[in-house]
Amino acid sequence: MGKTSRDKRDIYYRLAKEYKWRARSAFKLMQIDDEFHILKGVTKAVDLCAAPGSWSQVLSKRLYEVDENAKIVAIDLQPMAPIPGVIQMQGDITSEETANRVIEHFSGEKADIVICDGAPDVTGIHSLDEFMQAELILAAFNITSHVLKNDGTFLAKVFRSRNSSLLYAQLKKFFKHVYLAKPRSSRQSSCEAFVLCKNYDPPAGFVPTMKRTQLDVTDPAELSADVIDGFVTCGDLSGWDSEQSYSLDIETSYPKGSEKDASNQYEFKDVVQPPTEPAYKEALAMKKMGIFSKLEHDLEKAHKLAVAKEGAERQEKSQEEKGNIGLDDKLVEGIESIVLDN
Structure with missing residues (x-):
């Protein structure tokens, strides 16, 4: 693919x-x-699992x-x-x-909003x-x-x-x-959505802790799905469809519908900000050195050799069952040499 x-x-x-968005x-x-x-009226915001920084860019702009x-x-x-304008912390949420460092950056006050676009490296096992x-x-x-203010x-x-x-x-x-919100830019085929919780109001006597392993629900009646205020699809039918393929000569504007000029023609651009220290950095270096290709070649050669030996052994066993002499060692060596040469 190009x-x-x-x-x-x-x-x-x-x-x-x-x-110029990073993602x-x-x-x-x-x-x-x-x-x-x-984001209306927000003056203090926290972006969790922020890398590569596209949500922080939106916060900064708005x-x-x-x-x-x-x-x-x-x-x-x-x-x-x-x-620009974003305080970055490399740390464990x-x-x-x-949490204490965040509050220090806010001069002892708490945040108006906390957002998190983090996700695990998916395995495919849903x-x-x-x-x-x-x-x-x-x-x-x-x-x-710890860091969000009431309301x-x-x-x-x-x-x-x-x-x-x-x-x-x-x-x-x-x-x-x-x-529960589903932005239009989120593919409909994806199980991804965003839970939006407004007006923080913890129960009386609630004590924040990092050691909580579950959010306790004491009343089984509270487990019904009607506790959600609504499922909202964000966007309208005049916007771009995240599931559709578009030709390269269309107007590249957001939102859709602004006037097109001669300078707004397609031009390929690299990503704005590639990962600075990705977890797969070592694997990329090995790929560039051709290590994976060599491993693949060696595995394929070993597989061919194993198949050839298994075939020779079956043939030898068949001959022995018929009362014939075992397969000549030279024939086995000849098969191995043919496989290794290929």
């Missing part, structure tokens, strides 16, 4: 490069904000346009390239020390991926309970499943309103 193939079939990936997920946060106005004194803290285990994502949301909530907002990615209602019911104990 370099432009993904630009054709993923319009939001292409638009992200056109408008297509920037459009997801913008569309949720356009629908729910979650908050500083209204209040130049706004503060944004971005946290991730991986290092992240700098973003399951650590209470990280039930396992759902479990790991739920554990990540729990970790995000634990630190949120604040929490937004996190979820993987929808038949057991999702339990998570929504649990969050409903801590927030007055819980919505």
